[in-house]
Amino acid sequence: MADELDSQIGHEAEEESDELIAPDPLNERQAEHPPARAVSARRPGWLARMGNKLAVRISRIDLPQWNWRNFLYGLAVLLVLILTGRNWVDVRLDLILWRFDIPKSIVIVACVLLGAGLMRAWDIYRQRQPAETEALREDEQPG
């Protein structure tokens, strides 16, 4: 019975260790130096198991490199965040019968989105118009 239990625990531990040390085919260094396959006789607790799973998942995350291109993207995002924070000051809007206070950043973003939406609507309208006029011309042509 004790042997069965030992072998069961050993088997589970091996399974877990397999999961932990599963070699990534893309990682050449890991392939060159495979991790030790020795397994502790003590079964790890649920906290340790959760920690190990989390560590494995975190180690699989492929972070972007901090090169010039990503630096400039980050800088652009940072500038947008800073400007949004700096313009988080209430302004009063007066829309005929509706008067309310709203942060300036939201007004700026809303205006930009409104402008972009109008431009997109104009583009769609312009794209449709030639097709419709062409179809009309084809209808008008005899034969």
Add this chain to the structure above:
Amino acid sequence: MPNYRQIGCRQISAISMLAAVPYLLLSASQDVRLTTVVNWDGSGLRQYAVSCLKDRKDEVGSRLVERSRDFDQERWQEKGPVLTITRDWRPANLAGEVPGSSLHLSGIVQKPLSIFTHYRWSEELEIYRDTATEVETFGEEIALLDYELKMPGRVLPDTVSTNGKARGGTVTWELSGDADQYTLAATSRRVRWGYLLFLVYVVGFIAFQVVHYTAQVIRNRPRRI
């Protein structure tokens, strides 16, 4: 014929060369609170909140409107026998539009190496008697005005003018009707978070590149066998 001066497109009577509060408004009300919110960009909020008994609403209302003609938002709230009238206004340039006030700020242009921006608000406030009779001015020391100033960042307690109580970014003064004029001033400072974040990001990237390059050079250096 009243004497007027022109500020932008608005006309302000000569009595408003200083921000003025009528004494009769204080004496007729239970509680008068004047709040000034100064934003980091120089805009702000000016708000009167006046509580009085309902039977005095016409008198108080007319005196309040007289002193806050440019205020564009008004709310009335009744709670039992007490009526609270709130009127406010959000000028884009607070110091330029509130008479007798000034706002000085030492920004990134004036002090590029400091991590703080300093704001100094100063205001001359007048409590004027107008048509108040001797009987009406009898209890002038108990006719009170609570003035609240909200500044960007944290107020420096040493810079607050007489009797002001500073707490965080707010200063409060309790002004009584027995003085004609008050000078209210306070300085606050605000950490330049955006500026610091920008610097940390750029310097961090430069440091990272230097370390990365150095490590690469060391790694690629030919080794002696």
